Amino acid sequence: MVGCQTLPEIPNVILIVTDDQGWVDLGSYGAEDLVTPHLDSLAAGGLRFTDFYTAAASCSPSRAAFLTGMYPQRVGIPGVLMPQSRRGLHPDEQTLAEMLKGLGYATAIFGKWHLGHDSLHLPLQHGFDEYLGIPYSNDMTPDAVKNPNPPARQHPPVPLVDGFRTIELEPDQSQLTRRYTERATAFIDANHDKPFFLYLPHTFPHVPLFVSEAFEGQSGAGLYADVIMEIDWSVGQIIETLQHYNLTGNTLVIFSSDNGPWLIKGDHSGHAGPLREGKGTTFEGGHRVPMLMFWPGIIPPGVTRAMASAIDVMPTVAALTGASPGPFPFDGRSLVDVLHGGPSPHEALFFYQGYQLQAVRSGQWKLHVPHHYRSIHGATLATPTFQGAYRQDSIGLSLFDLQSDIGETTNLADSHPDVVDRLLGYMNRMREDLGDGLTDTEGSNRRRSRVLE
């Protein structure tokens, strides 16, 4: 086989993404009531990012960014795909899995795909050899207990898909984390002697929350903490399997979350700590999430404050593996220098809600242009059987200094007009590139619309 002698030097890649886990929902990020020893070991032995952002504050677009290196608007996935939708990531987009397949990697995904769930869009159409999982959110069910939203009752039963085939309807969700993990370790078993890419996008801690019997009540801090404990166990199983095959020195393990916590879910929600708001907003609580990169012997342990994004994951993997990027330039940048203590590769990062460009960050500064948002302040939080309600709010032109004001509380726009002008300049350039639903409902003609209807 061509390249056989070089294959062992190509690192395995494992990307673990949880769903709606908040910025402070790990011991290494300050959680005091969560039991995360395995993730804390990754943080201690790897690089922990304090200023890492998802590219969207909801599930589908966030995943599009992790897997393509693009802002989700550029690949036509600006918002959450519902079960009734036939849209999905266009087959012509190159995913991380397809990029690594070009180097001969075995590839698998176990968990929540959420980039299209008909036969045109499922993971096996996007470079993955194996798939098991609920292909979208676990609350998109007609079961009124699992999702009290009235529209949810119009959803079809939740499928559990293996490859292209639905093998169960309304599967026992308490077994999902365990089943994903067992498939993941079996995949490593089967491919330990060749390069592999394992993508493990957990269904949880997205609501409705479920844990297996082994973890029920074990955290002593409630169901959310139990769910995080089981995910941490899963990470431990993955690392143990790598150790069994002596692969930890040849495997890049990446751990992150797809967006901030769904705060309206009451005590079934994660936590954003000092950050403003949560999932579904362009405030820090919506976009800033945990990020750990672990590769003993290659990535020095430490903490980085460099600003980085989910759009950087694929360019970083390309740089570390020598894989060929696709035909379109990435929006993201390689983080290889950051892994060795270097500064952020980004002059600016942008925050969209759907097709609306709402904010930009450059250095310590974050600028919001006027927009409406859903707020938890004054809202009715949900109990496990009751759907809460947001309060609609709005923000005017606002400049925040994240270095001294991580909670985005004090508007400094009037006292720093030069900074405002500079950041507005970045936003104007982005509008010309990707469009902006606030001013241009058709979007820019440069946006690559690649969604199949």
Ligand code: MG
């Ligand atoms: Mg999510």
